[in-house]
Amino acid sequence: MTAAAGRTGKATASRAGRTARSGTATDRLQRLLALVPYVVSRDVVGLADTAATFGVTESELVDDLNLLWCVELRSPDPYCPIDLSYEGGEIMVSQAESMDRPLRLGTDEASALLIGLRMLAELPGPQDRSALRRTIAKLEAAAGEAAAASAQVAVHMDGRAPADLQAQVAEALRQRRRLHMSYYVPGRDEATERDVDPMRLLLLEGRTYLEAWCRSAEAVRLFRLDRVLGLTVLGVAAEVPGDAEHVDVDSGLFRPSATDVRVELELGQAGRWVAEYYPCEQVTELGDGRLKVVLRTPDTRWVRRLALRLGEDGRVTGPADLVREIESEATAALAQYA
Amino acid sequence: MSRQKTERLLSLVVCLLSARRYLTAGQIRDAVPGYPAAFDAFKRMFERDKDELRELGIPLETGTNPGTDDEVGYRISRQAYELPEIRLEPDEAAVLGLAARVWRQAELAGAAAGGLLKLQAAGIDAEETTQPGIEPRLRTGGPAFGPLWQAVRDRRPVTFAYQTPGRATPQCRNLEPWGVVNRHGRWYVAGFDRDRGSERVFRLSRIDGPVSFTGPPGSVTVPPGTDARNLVQATDGAPPQVRTAVLRIRRGSGYGLRRKASSDQPGHDGWDLVEAPFSDVGWYADYIASFGADVVVLEPVDLREAVIGRLKGALT
Numbered sequence: 070m071t072a073a074a075g076r077t078g079k080a081t082a083s084r085a086g087r088t089a090r091s092g093t094a095t096d097r098l099q100r101l102l103a104l105v106p107y108v109v110s111r112d113v114v115g116l117a118d119t120a121a122t123f124g125v126t127e128s129e130l131v132d133d134l135n136l137l138w139c140v141e142l143r144s145p146d147p148y149c150p151i152d153l154s155y156e157g158g159e160i161m162v163s164q165a166e167s168m169d170r171p172l173r174l175g176t177d178e179a180s181a182l183l184i185g186l187r188m189l190a191e192l193p194g195p196q197d198r199s200a201l202r203r204t205i206a207k208l209e210a211a212a213g214e215a216a217a218a219s220a221q222v223a224v225h226m227d228g229r230a231p232a233d234l235q236a237q238v239a240e241a242l243r244q245r246r247r248l249h250m251s252y253y254v255p256g257r258d259e260a261t262e263r264d265v266d267p268m269r270l271l272l273l274e275g276r277t278y279l280e281a282w283c284r285s286a287e288a289v290r291l292f293r294l295d296r297v298l299g300l301t302v303l304g305v306a307a308e309v310p311g312d313a314e315h316v317d318v319d320s321g322l323f324r325p326s327a328t329d330v331r332v333e334l335e336l337g338q339a340g341r342w343v344a345e346y347y348p349c350e351q352v353t354e355l356g357d358g359r360l361k362v363v364l365r366t367p368d369t370r371w372v373r374r375l376a377l378r379l380g381e382d383g384r385v386t387g388p389a390d391l392v393r394e395i396e397s398e399a400t401a402a403l404a405q406y407a
Numbered sequence: 408m409s410r411q412k413t414e415r416l417l418s419l420v421v422c423l424l425s426a427r428r429y430l431t432a433g434q435i436r437d438a439v440p441g442y443p444a445a446f447d448a449f450k451r452m453f454e455r456d457k458d459e460l461r462e463l464g465i466p467l468e469t470g471t472n473p474g475t476d477d478e479v480g481y482r483i484s485r486q487a488y489e490l491p492e493i494r495l496e497p498d499e500a501a502v503l504g505l506a507a508r509v510w511r512q513a514e515l516a517g518a519a520a521g522g523l524l525k526l527q528a529a530g531i532d533a534e535e536t537t538q539p540g541i542e543p544r545l546r547t548g549g550p551a552f553g554p555l556w557q558a559v560r561d562r563r564p565v566t567f568a569y570q571t572p573g574r575a576t577p578q579c580r581n582l583e584p585w586g587v588v589n590r591h592g593r594w595y596v597a598g599f600d601r602d603r604g605s606e607r608v609f610r611l612s613r614i615d616g617p618v619s620f621t622g623p624p625g626s627v628t629v630p631p632g633t634d635a636r637n638l639v640q641a642t643d644g645a646p647p648q649v650r651t652a653v654l655r656i657r658r659g660s661g662y663g664l665r666r667k668a669s670s671d672q673p674g675h676d677g678w679d680l681v682e683a684p685f686s687d688v689g690w691y692a693d694y695i696a697s698f699g700a701d702v703v704v705l706e707p708v709d710l711r712e713a714v715i716g717r718l719k720g721a722l723t
Contacts, residue, residue, distance in 0.1 A: 094413045094416060110528065123524070136413065141418070142438045150421050151421075167425045170485075170488075172463070173488065174490065178518045182522045192541055204506075211491050221560065221586045224589040258701070271542050272542065272543035275591040377696045377697050378694060378696050380718070384721075398699040399719075401700035402700040
């Protein structure tokens with residue numbers, strides 16, 4: 070195949086194979102500018118792996134490669150600065166001109182990575198501190214000026230879980246062992262006993278959680294480590310079912326379901342924090358700083374406790390049986406002070 | 408349309424990266440396919456393209472070639488463009504991958520992914536590891552984080568409406584932001600409050616509505632030695648005085664209170680006598696009231712009265 074015929078052939082293929090693609094022209098430009106050095110630095114790479122790394126389909130990647138290959142400058146003499154092939158599922162770049170290195174890190178990019186690394190370096194427990202220190206130093210050096218702004222953001226990590234407990238859980242995870250746990254459920258004011266098969270440790274919004282397969286509930290659950298009353302690593306291997314799915318923590322921990330009870334609360338000035346603290350379905354200003362909120366929950370016991378602690382700063386207005394429960398509980402409690 | 412634009416921008420970048428001298432607008436039009444022939448139309452499109460490349464962080468330089476005419480030309484210096492050499496050991500690449508995942512769905516997730524991709528393009532293999540460790544996640548939640556991050560990054564003053572607890576309506580604040588801090592999972596911004604003439608800390612979740620810039624980049628000076636973390640930490644106040652509460656707790660309940668107890672003595676009547684330390688009467692009374700009829704305060708008197716007040720309040 071002559072070079073000229075090859076070019077025409079590929080260009081045609083790319084027009085035919087054009088696919089609908091999300092993102093703007095500049096998003097795609099960024100990807101193309103990273104794609105060339107990605108291949109160059111590895112000599113040869115697989116189409117499928119590369120597509121996965123860049124978050125595109127294989128046909129989108131082929132379209133990208135064709136676009137790169139078609140780049141032509143016309144003056145002073147016409148020439149094609151990039152030459153590449155993707156035969157047999159493998160990509161090779163034989164000529165990349167001046168595009169063989171990635172663009173420098175931008176301020177946001179360097180900051181996002183450095184803030185993340187510094188946050189990891191602050192965690193208690195068996196993190197690889199030496200690797201973190203070395204990576205931070207190398208990244209700061211490579212980012213240059215772009216690294217400076219990251220100092221303006223700090224994440225204070227003190228995931229208020231006892232360090233020894235966390236170390237115990239991490240060890241159980243490493244050895245894939247079952248745990249016996251005594252766990253406090255504040256909504257019901259109960260200490261519960263259960264065996265769990267640990268899956269991972271998570272740090273979310275300043276708190277440390279164990280994600281585990283709970284053998285009593287036969288489901289994946291998140292447990293706050295600061296509510297673990299006692300823990301024993303059992304001499305039994307953990308058995309997490311193959312179809313157990315990670316909790317989708319990125320879309321929020323509390324996901325109300327349609328079968329939940331719809332609770333209505335009216336909050337005074339000093340009770341407004343409730344709307345901030347709990348995920349509410351609806352928040353309405355009532356004037357004078359008062360709020361009406363609607364939330365959904367599968368278990369109203371914690372709402373009863375919330376209403377008691379709010380006192381005159383908040384009042385449950387529905388459902389009616391919950392209102393009656395709260396009244397009778399408050400009456401019984403007051404009777405003990407008579 | 409979008410494909411043509413990508414092709415044009417890519418050709419422009421390659422053209423300017425390969426150039427050893429500054430190229431004039433005319434030379435660029437001749438070399439890069441996709442520009443209109445009419446000079447005015449070309450000029451407008453070229454101006455937009457330059458802006459877009461600069462927004463991506465591509466260092467487009469302007470200048471004139473020594474010993475030639477005065478016409479301004481353009482080029483991209485490879486040294487300014489290229490990510491410097493960086494090599495990571497496998498354990499370093501693993502923590503980098505973990506750090507990039509910290510943001511996930513949060514504000515800087517795209518930036519973290521873009522930065523990681525550039526490092527991968529430099530030859531680093533940052534595979535997801537299955538190492539058992541702790542996976543942290545940052546959430547930026549509300550809409551205030553984005554503009555405040557831009558403001559501290561670019562040193563610009565901002566204005567926003569702020570809901571102070573205990574006030575009926577949000578109040579307008581003018582702030583020279585110094586830093587954004589996450590503490591106990593909550594986001595704060597610390598800076599100089601122009602209206603109050605002093606340092607202040609604001610919680611992002613209490614910002615009501617949009618955050619707007621009120622000055623150009625570089626117009627905020629952060630005093631040397633400022634540590635936003637310390638400012639946020641200082642809002643916690645001095646550690647309060649600790650007192651002891653004496654409580655009667657129904658057997659089999661009140662675990663939350665018992666966990667912090669200094670002593671827990673079983674009684675004969677199905678109730679236990681528990682002593683526990685506390686500092687803030689208001690907060691502790693709220694907490695005790697939440698246990699309803701399972702807990703009775705014996706001492707001190709002010710705590711007892713506060714709990715009774717809470718319970719009466721729940722009845723009105």
